[in-house]
Amino acid sequence: MPDREAAQDQAISAAEDLFYSRGIQAVGMDAVRDASGLSLKRLYQLFPSKEALVLQFLNRRDRQWRQALAHHVDTHTTPEEQVIAVFEWLHTWFSKPDYRGCAFINSFGELGGISPEVVAQARRHKQAFRDYLVALVTATGRPATLGDQLVLLAEGAITTAAITGTSQPATQARDAARLLMLAYSRHDRAHSDGSQ
Template sequence: MSDHGAAQERALDAAESLFYRRGIQAVGMDAVRNASGVSLKRLYQLFPSKEALVLAFLQRRDERWRQALAHHVEAHPAPDERILAVFDWLHTWFSEPDFRGCAFINSFGELGGISPGVAEQAMLHKRAFREYLAALVTAAGRPADLADHVALLAEGAMVTAAITGSPGPARQARSAARLLMGAS
């Protein structure tokens, strides 16, 4: 990896950790500099503004989040199991010691009203997640509207788990998804 790429990765790693743990508005570029070891001048060469850094963080997080989910889900051979595996993966994520909710929901809550770029990134992430669920539902031969229900269950579980600090909402949402699948 080039020096440019290494500095960019260190800055994004630091930004992701800080933004996710403390919130975007609470973290200044100085904190990212201190945590990454990338000089402030270099940081601004890589990311001309804090918003550019935030958008890069969200884009990378989206890619990694969706890849991790797909990797887990696709390990299950049966189509119905894949739908339910989404909730198993959410449970594992919610159980992580540093879980603080969905970065996209958090970012939208902080900046969605004043940053069209952040609002767009959150919308794109949620749309991609919904489309992924729709593909799972279609592959299972289930009615298309089940995808909307599963998406709402997953999104509700994310918010509830973040607020309560418990992974339990993933299990509850999984049970509800199983009931919906039985009814369809």
């Protein structure tokens, strides 16, 4: 029998594939049992409820998603390039054949009305992404308000790409981000020159 940590990892991996591809409510613990190779008894020893497994799936997804994004962004040198790199990474993510949108938006849509813990997980993930993008934007010398605007662009692209089944929203959001960054640069220059 696998040790506890290995068994948990096995169960979460199986659940992640199923929850993300089919939806949380459509997947029972018996499906997780079949996909993981663990017995139902073992699953419930590891996770006392399906919600506990969902929360662990979201926790892992958050960690992996943010690490992958940061890894890509860190390969770019200038602050401006790093901001644009966020949207380029989104394009890569949207282009994956198994892309079904944001696991946190999906989970919130399914369970937000009945699980305060899922709501809290989704909000933490979105807040962490917002904080990350705002930090990248302010590193360019532009205001945090621009960061909030770019977050809305990114979030809109994430949802639109899932619904339309195309990666094009990432390119459109990237182009809009460039225009907004340029507009803020012009605005700052105009004010520093003393003109309106």
